[in-house]
Amino acid sequence: MSTCPHCGSGHIYARKFGKQTCNSVGMTAGAIGGFAAASRGAALGASAGLAAGPIGSALGGIAGALMGGLLGAVAGSQTGSQIGEQLDGTVFDRMACHDCGHTFNP
Numbered sequence: 001m002s003t004c005p006h007c008g009s010g011h012i013y014a015r016k017f018g019k020q021t022c023n024s025v026g027m028t029a030g031a032i033g034g035f036a037a038a039s040r041g042a043a044l045g046a047s048a049g050l051a052a053g054p055i056g057s058a059l060g061g062i063a064g065a066l067m068g069g070l071l072g073a074v075a076g077s078q079t080g081s082q083i084g085e086q087l088d089g090t091v092f093d094r095m096a097c098h099d100c101g102h103t104f105n106p
């Protein structure tokens with residue numbers, strides 16, 4: 001059990017700052033990217049596949065965009081977490097102290 005190197009307190013916790021931050025950023029970027037990519041694909045599909053009817057192509061476009069956004073968000077958050085874990089302990093200190101707010105690496 002490690003203690004805070006600044007005040008000696010045992011009330012320390014893992015910050016996971018990089019992981020959490022990159023997870024959020026990755027999820028947002030992935031959702032936007034996935035939504036945009038799916039929207040482009042849906043527009044192409046709608047113009048090429050009007051034989052299925054305008055309602056069918058509209059529904060397909062909406063579903064495609066939602067799925068693209070969802071898949072993009074999942075992929076983005078996973079990528080973000082992986083990048084963030086690399087930053088934790090290198091760019092960002094891995095641990096923090098509840099009592100004095102000092103951040104450090106064990």
Ligand SMILES: [Zn+2]
Pocket residue numbers: 004005006007008009097098099100101102
């Ligand atoms: Zn401390």
